[in-house]
Amino acid sequence: MTSEQHLAPFRMPDRLFAELAAGGGSAAAVAFLERAERARRLLLLRTLLGHLDALPTPLTPVAEAWRVLKEAAEKSPEPVERLLLAPQTGGWISHMLRRVHGTAVGPPLWAEAGHFSALALSASLHAGTETAFDVPLTDGRLPLPGLGMVRLPGAREGLTVGRATTAGGELTVTGPGRTSGSVRVTCRPLGRGDDTDRGAWLPLRTLTHDGPDGTAPVAVALDDLDPYRDLDDHLPPARLDEDEAREWQRLFGEAARILTRPTTPGPGRVHPAMIRAIVPFGRTGISPPPLPFVQVSASSGDSFGGMLIVRPASALALAETLVHELQHSKLAALLHLFPLLDDDRAERYYAPWRTDPRHLTGLLHGAYAFTGVAGFWRDRLADAQSADAVERAGYFFALRRLQSRLAVRTLLTSGRLTAEGRALVSGLARTLDGWLREDVPPAALARARTAAALHRTEWRLRNVVPAPAAGPSGLRFRRDRAFWPDVRTHAFATRPAVPRTADEHLAAGDAAAALTRYADVLADAPAEPQALAGWIVARTILEPGRAARRMLARPEELLEPSPRV
Numbered sequence: 001m002t003s004e005q006h007l008a009p010f011r012m013p014d015r016l017f018a019e020l021a022a023g024g025g026s027a028a029a030v031a032f033l034e035r036a037e038r039a040r041r042l043l044l045l046r047t048l049l050g051h052l053d054a055l056p057t058p059l060t061p062v063a064e065a066w067r068v069l070k071e072a073a074e075k076s077p078e079p080v081e082r083l084l085l086a087p088q089t090g091g092w093i094s095h096m097l098r099r100v101h102g103t104a105v106g107p108p109l110w111a112e113a114g115h116f117s118a119l120a121l122s123a124s125l126h127a128g129t130e131t132a133f134d135v136p137l138t139d140g141r142l143p144l145p146g147l148g149m150v151r152l153p154g155a156r157e158g159l160t161v162g163r164a165t166t167a168g169g170e171l172t173v174t175g176p177g178r179t180s181g182s183v184r185v186t187c188r189p190l191g192r193g194d195d196t197d198r199g200a201w202l203p204l205r206t207l208t209h210d211g212p213d214g215t216a217p218v219a220v221a222l223d224d225l226d227p228y229r230d231l232d233d234h235l236p237p238a239r240l241d242e243d244e245a246r247e248w249q250r251l252f253g254e255a256a257r258i259l260t261r262p263t264t265p266g267p268g269r270v271h272p273a274m275i276r277a278i279v280p281f282g283r284t285g286i287s288p289p290p291l292p293f294v295q296v297s298a299s300s301g302d303s304f305g306g307m308l309i310v311r312p313a314s315a316l317a318l319a320e321t322l323v324h325e326l327q328h329s330k331l332a333a334l335l336h337l338f339p340l341l342d343d344d345r346a347e348r349y350y351a352p353w354r355t356d357p358r359h360l361t362g363l364l365h366g367a368y369a370f371t372g373v374a375g376f377w378r379d380r381l382a383d384a385q386s387a388d389a390v391e392r393a394g395y396f397f398a399l400r401r402l403q404s405r406l407a408v409r410t411l412l413t414s415g416r417l418t419a420e421g422r423a424l425v426s427g428l429a430r431t432l433d434g435w436l437r438e439d440v441p442p443a444a445l446a447r448a449r450t451a452a453a454l455h456r457t458e459w460r461l462r463n464v465v466p467a468p469a470a471g472p473s474g475l476r477f478r479r480d481r482a483f484w485p486d487v488r489t490h491a492f493a494t495r496p497a498v499p500r501t502a503d504e505h506l507a508a509g510d511a512a513a514a515l516t517r518y519a520d521v522l523a524d525a526p527a528e529p530q531a532l533a534g535w536i537v538a539r540t541i542l543e544p545g546r547a548a549r550r551m552l553a554r555p556e557e558l559l560e561p562s563p564r565v
Contacts, residue, residue, distance in 0.1 A: 020334060021428065023368065057114070068131045068133075076127040080126060083119060088229050090303045094302035095233075107138075122146050133163070139157050146221070205248075207221075209253055275307070299329055348475055353403060355484050381394050391441060396448075398444060453537045454488050465478055466554075484529070499513070540552055
């Protein structure tokens with residue numbers, strides 16, 4: 001937090017941009033992006049504090065918290081830098097800027113502004129300085145960024161004002177009691193006392209990995225406490241059960257071993273040390289059993305290196321998701337540095353991994369993320385030992401490279417990329433074109449092509465109004481369109497041993513049997529989109545040619561009138 005660092009200009013070396021444009025990025029490239037995010041965050045923080053200086057508050061003014069933070073940074077720069085660069089800090093800053101401009105909601109503004117005092121308290125504890133703050137308490141809780149949360153037993157419920165002091169690494173918090181008087185607790189958040197046993201102190205959990213060949217161990221926050229761990233909204237703590245936390249550690253350890261294989265940097269190759277925080281989302285216990293794949297994951301451009309993830313049952317799925325979400329962080333940081341496109345935010349583009357139309361920025365994010373995912377599965381294919389692993393990795397590599405290249409083509413022909421944006425997307429195109437020439441097991445390749453065709457066909461049937469449209473900008477969309485489950489992407493990953501349904505016959509390579517079964521469904525429901533998409537794809541496999549290509553290009557034209565089956 002020195003002035004010399006503030007004045008340093010940011011000029012990305014061409015070699016680092018080239019690495020990122022190819023869909024990858026070495027540790028040096030990611031470190032550059034993080035430095036740029038640091039500068040942006042300080043600028044946003046300065047802007048925010050200017051808004052908060054005059055805010056009426058029963059708490060300690062933000063100017064005093066800033067003074068304490070700077071003092072701590074002088075004494076212990078590294079831990080204070082980690083606090084500043086934490087994804088949750090970026091989330092709080094951006095959320096607060098939206099609050100002061102009236103585009104977000106939450107608890108009383110003075111209480112959310114008081115989170116800055118909690119940040120300064122964490123910095124003071126790391127530096128061993130002495131300070132005192134009037135702070136917001138929610139049901140007697142005081143979250144400390146990067147450390148954990150204090151809980152006052154017997155405290156008054158709701159939002160109250162408490163007093164927090166630090167001295168020599170010790171924290172004392174006092175607040176109003178539930179009935180009368182006050183309650184008080186003292187703990188050492190950086191120590192290993194018995195505060196946890198008494199329930200006064202809940203430490204922030206950390207996922208660890210020792211690393212191969214004596215390399216530095218990896219520690220990633222598993223944050224179930226910080227109120228700004230979400231993408232925007234203020235969240236209460238959702239403490240994981242001990243057995244759920246152990247499952248996270250087990251899966252992360254296995255995922256980290258997958259990702260730390262010795263190799264040169266490239267698309268889909270992420271070292272776990274690049275990840276700053278994982279937020280467990282949607283579940284706090286091991287029951288019910290999770291799905292083998294990641295059901296939901298998300299990240300925010302305001303929270304570099306952070307990601308929300310619903311825990312899967314598979315370490316391989318977790319590793320893939322870590323790659324996917326870090327790709328989003330990298331692209332968001334690039335978008336903060338360069339104007340990559342001119343996006344009118346109209347949601348009219350087909351994204352092969354979504355069920356809804358997307359705007360151009362969303363399409364770019366998807367193309368960048370799934371290029372990384374394709375690279376991840378390319379490495380898994382190279383490492384695969386068993387026949388099943390070869391088939392699965394080959395399928396996902398083939399599917400994601402095909403889908404990503406389709407999105408890249410849309411971006412390149414949109415006419416809305418800047419010079420930097422065209423350089424970036426052209427880099428992705430070169431990577432994907434090279435991969436498209438690489439061999440994949442024929443059965444896996446066929447299933448991938450079929451799954452890709454099914455998704456696009458069903459997307460158009462569910463979203464597009466039949467019309468003589470000439471391109472993406474001319475599409476008219478159905479007003480009654482809604483979310484629909486994409487059940488085929490994962491279902492086609494393996495070849496069914498004993499196919500029964502129409503989809504299973506199609507995945508097994510028997511388009512004739514599939515066509516018959518789809519026709520049976522359509523006899524009762526001629527416009528059912530999933531069955532109709534399957535019927536169209538099976539028909540074009542059996543009867544390739546110009547008519548088939550037209551039917552795949554505009555399948556919605558078959559909706560009026562219904563196809564003869």
